[in-house]
Amino acid sequence: DARVTQTPRHKVTEMGQEVTMRCQPILGHNTVFWYRQTMMQGLELLAYFRNRAPLDDSGMPKDRFSAEMPDATLATLKIQPSEPRDSAVYFCASGLVWYSSGADQGTEAFFGQGTRLTVV
Amino acid sequence: GQQVMQIPQYQHVQEGEDFTTYCNSSTTLSNIQWYKQRPGGHPVFLIQLVKSGEVKKQKRLTFQFGEAKKNSSLHITATQTTDVGTYFCAGPGEGGSQGNLIFGKGTKLSVKP
Numbered sequence: 001d002a003r004v005t006q007t008p009r010h011k012v013t014e015m016g017q018e019v020t021m022r023c024q025p026i027l028g029h030n031t032v033f034w035y036r037q038t039m040m041q042g043l044e045l046l047a048y049f050r051n052r053a054p055l056d057d058s059g060m061p062k063d064r065f066s067a068e069m070p071d072a073t074l075a076t077l078k079i080q081p082s083e084p085r086d087s088a089v090y091f092c093a094s095g096l097v098w099y100s101s102g103a104d105q106g107t108e109a110f111f112g113q114g115t116r117l118t119v120v
Numbered sequence: 121g122q123q124v125m126q127i128p129q130y131q132h133v134q135e136g137e138d139f140t141t142y143c144n145s146s147t148t149l150s151n152i153q154w155y156k157q158r159p160g161g162h163p164v165f166l167i168q169l170v171k172s173g174e175v176k177k178q179k180r181l182t183f184q185f186g187e188a189k190k191n192s193s194l195h196i197t198a199t200q201t202t203d204v205g206t207y208f209c210a211g212p213g214e215g216g217s218q219g220n221l222i223f224g225k226g227t228k229l230s231v232k233p
Contacts, residue, residue: 043223056220108165109221
């Protein structure tokens with residue numbers, strides 16, 4: 001079964017520490033999303049990559065967050081320095097987007113199990 | 121930016137009752153997707169609607185896309201305890217970000233046996 005793999009599943013860290021979350025998208029998918037989920041804000045889109053290029057990271061606090069795709073099998077989300085307000089579940093999802101009839105056409109997004117981050 | 125609004129935020133039903141959640145967008149959507157997230161789980165894709173006025177069914181679930189492609193609904197007939205979870209609609213971003221996915225806040229469904 002093809003699936004998105006996220007590591008670690010849980011992370012507890014102290015305020016000020018660097019946190020790196022990793023994601024292995026499904027082979028063949030050209031799109032990767034990073035979402036943050038909290039009770040108050042729901043599922044917020046942090047970053048969106050297509051063919052490893054960042055297309056939209058407007059939802060990400062630029063001063064402390066960074067997202068990269070060093071290769072097609074790995075996406076990373078880094079927080080430095082972490083703060084208690086960053087505590088949330090971070091989901092990675094991958095999917096397939098193609099261009100047709102003058103617009104992007106998308107298919108379903110496959111989510112990983114998430115990384116539950118607690119910053120104390 | 122693009123937003124999809126969902127109502128209600130919560131819904132508590134007795135098992136066997138029907139349930140509906142609504143999704144509204146300020147702009148026309150090229151497509152809309154629905155996801156379900158079980159407690160403690162991750163969102164799982166249910167369906168994608170593309171055509172104006174489209175209606176699709178999956179057993180007890182009925183999905184509709186409005187004629188103007190600005191709203192959508194998910195209706196569950198005769199809810200069961202296995203339907204518990206949060207239901208999200210998601211639409212594409214605007215302009216150059218059309219391939220991304222913006223989620224509504226979700227409707228959390230609880231079912232009393």
